[in-house]
Amino acid sequence: MTSLRDVAERAQVAVSTVSAALNGTRPVAAATKRRIEQAAVDLGYRPNLLARGLQSKRTKILALFYPAPRSGFGVTEMQFATGAAEAASELGYHLLLSPDSADPIEELRHITGLGLVDGVLLMEMRLDDERPDFLSEAGVPFSMIGRTRDPGTIDYADIDFAATAREAVAHVAGLGHRKLAFFNYSTGTYAAQYGPTIRAGEEFAAAAREAGIAYVDDHRAGSAEEGGEAFERLLAAHPDVTALAVMDDHAAVGVIAAVARRGWRIPDDLTLMLVLSSERVAEMFHPRLTALEPPSAELGRLGARMLIDRLRGDGPPQQRLVPCRLVAGDSSAPPRAEV
Amino acid sequence: MTSLRDVAERAQVAVSTVSAALNGTRPVAAATKRRIEQAAVDLGYRPNLLARGLQSKRTKILALFYPAPRSGFGVTEMQFATGAAEAASELGYHLLLSPDSADPIEELRHITGLGLVDGVLLMEMRLDDERPDFLSEAGVPFSMIGRTRDPGTIDYADIDFAATAREAVAHVAGLGHRKLAFFNYSTGTYAAQYGPTIRAGEEFAAAAREAGIAYVDDHRAGSAEEGGEAFERLLAAHPDVTALAVMDDHAAVGVIAAVARRGWRIPDDLTLMLVLSSERVAEMFHPRLTALEPPSAELGRLGARMLIDRLRGDGPPQQRLVPCRLVAGDSSAPPRAEV
Known part of the structure; x- marks a missing residue:
């Protein structure tokens, strides 16, 4: 030897x-x-x-624990992972990619029981997520990308939904729009109390109220088909809507097809923003969509750094909110004159 | 204790x-x-x-070693990683996500020198990649997602570019097209001898020859701007082209915009296929594009399984080629009658 x-x-x-x-x-x-x-x-x-x-008793390995994603891993989720891996690497740590099974708690018990990892990074949080409770009780250090309804003193890095909503509303209000509709993620994500669904929904409503513009938010769409249907329902009930913020990429595809079927054009007849989607995705559309791009890599980096800080010693809880970045595309314009 | x-x-x-x-x-x-x-x-x-x-002296940890990706991690790269993590997990192994530094060999030396991992999974292979030589000499077990020019007896899982090209060419030839143009990835990927660039380029040419259709492949485009310019140059030199296969998603955005500027429609005036891109991306376009979707998750799974087989004992080399899957969209149709 x-x-x-x-x-x-x-x-x-x-x-x-x-x-x-x-x-x-x-x-x-x-x-x-x-x-x-x-x-x-x-x-x-x-x-x-x-x-x-x-x-x-330290391995300098962290596990990034990811449950089955909403609709397949996208660019955003990958950036959480690569951001976390880079930050870990810079600080002398390594990041395990730990896929979820049908039973997340069982999987967490398995991974932490092995003695392989010093701590766990959670992502895709639900408001009433059971994983933080399990880890707290087991005494396993962890941090969250996202947060539960009441994160208490748990370390987390999440999107600043309030600031993001204010910026989005200010963008359309600044162009002269007086009525905004918001299409949230699918109904299933409400049922699951998926953090971004609930928080974005609340904060867009609050920002519209604050800005004094009319607001419609009773639509949810998680696919192109649902997006198209929701758009038709929206226009039937609110023909005076001139701006639309859409959370789901695929729903946006359906909305754009429905807009074209009416013989309308974006942005002449409708301003369309993609919320929580990357510039890379927004560029795929024609016209290129205005996007509120989540700080995915930064959240991944912050989550890993907080966890490593926690492993290195006690300190006050670290809780960081980072706003999305507005990337103006070719889908924003003042409202039609006749409205 | x-x-x-x-x-x-x-x-x-x-x-x-x-x-x-x-x-x-x-x-x-x-x-x-x-x-x-x-x-x-x-x-x-x-x-x-x-x-x-x-x-x-076994840790049951594998490192997925990823160099700085071509243009940011996309859906495909993430599926390599999650596929590999899932297969590893099923076999009692764990997958480390190891980001590359400026110097991949230094990084490999560091990771393997730590004694942390039993083996390494390489991805984003160049034809003359130096990483396999380093790992072979160091005696570190590894497998490749992708492959070098001459992989010898190294285990790998890669796209079957020949079968993929034959299927793509058969698709357009079956619709009656007699002249196909191929837009490869950017010039930079040629310089780097990026595996998929070189192999897809060769195999599409061979498949077109075999099928007896005219073929143009001297165009490369890695962005929307380059895609639009390449399309204009193509039409100036070859006004009789009726079908186009595009490798880069962003180049396709530019091509579609250029098609619209001419007052043309897809698929009436041009059939457009996206090569090595996921259905998820193809659906973002309007019309929804026909795509040759790479078997990304499967390649990740195969790469991890081969490596674990290797760790468990000697066996013959495992070398697997898996074709892309043709997902027909709304961008394929017979050629214009007047051509």
Whole structure:
């Protein structure tokens, strides 16, 4: 079995330098560190991390625990994951991608019971999510991307839905629109009390009230078909609506097709914004849609950093809200003159 | 410090049953396993995995090593990752998401030198990729999603570009088209010898030749702007082209805008296919585009399974090619009558 001494000899440094380089206990020059790591690879020297883990009971591994996503992983969810992995890596940690089974608690029990991870990063939060309670009771450090209804002192990074809604409403009000309709995610996400569904719904209503513009929000659409139907119902009941904010990408596809069927044009006849969707997705549409892009990579980074801070010592809870960024597209314009 | 015996006592089973449940050495009834895992969590019992790792030098952790993606992670790349994580989980392994630094070899040396992972899963392969050589020389087991120019006996799962190209060409030829143009990824991906760019380019040319239809493939476009420009150049030189296969999603946006500027309609005046893009993306377009959807989740699953097979024992190399799936949209039709 290869020893620390063998590695030191091959790398032509002191044993204490090998230890410092591999365990990160004191800084080692980059070139030396590289030589030591290469020597460790050449000699198949591997047990240090495990031995260190045994001793300290720390593995420096975090699990990003993701439940079956709403409608397949999209760009946003991937950015949570890659943002978290990058922040973890910068701080000397590693990120496990832990897929959910049918029973999230069972899966959490399994992963944390293995002794493999120092902490857990949760995402796709529901307001009444049972996972934080389980982890708190089990004494497993964790943080959330998103948040429960009452997160108490739990560390989290979430979208600032209030600021996002205010910016979206100010955007259309500034163009002269007096009546805005909001299409939330599917009915199923309400039933699940999916955090973004509930909070975005509440905050858009509040922002419209505050700005003094008329507001319609009793429509939900999670597919192109539902988007098209909701748009027809909306126009039947509120023919004076001139601006529309849509949460679901696919619903937006249906809305745009329905707009075209009426012989209408965007943005001449209707201003359309995509809420919580990336610029990358908004660019796929013609015309390019105005989007409120979520700070996905930043939320992933913040979530991982908070968790690592927590592992390194006690501190006050860290709770951060970050607004979406308004990326103006070609789908926003003043309302039709005749309205 | 909590012992195996403490866990056994709390779960009211024999010590050997705890060991079997936590180490996976023999099957244990699901309910019993759950009770044991809960007892381990309750008592904060953690070192078994590390101890096992020390003893066997196996951690049951794989690293998915991803270089900075071409144009941000998309749905396809995420499906590689989640597919691999799911397959790993089913086989008792865990998947680390390892972001690349500026220097991939340095990063691989670092990750494998830590002794943290049993093996590495590579993705986003270039034909002359240096990562496989490094891992082979270091004796680190690995597999590839994608493949190098000459993968030799290395395990890989990749897209079957030949079958995919034949299916795409048969689709347009079957509709009566006699001239097809192919827009590959950006010039930069040629310079990098990015696997899918080179192989798709070769195989589409071969499939068109085989089918006896005229073929134009000297266009590359990695953005909407480049897509629009390439389309104008194409039509100037080849006004008789009636079908177009586009690799880059954003280039397709530019092509569609250029088609509209001419007063043309898809599919009446032009059949448009998206190659190596998901149905989810194709649905964003209006009309919904015909897509050749890559088997991303399956490739991720295969890559992980091959690597785990390799870790479990020697066997013949596993090399699998899986074709894209043609998802017919509303962008395919017979050519204009006058052509």
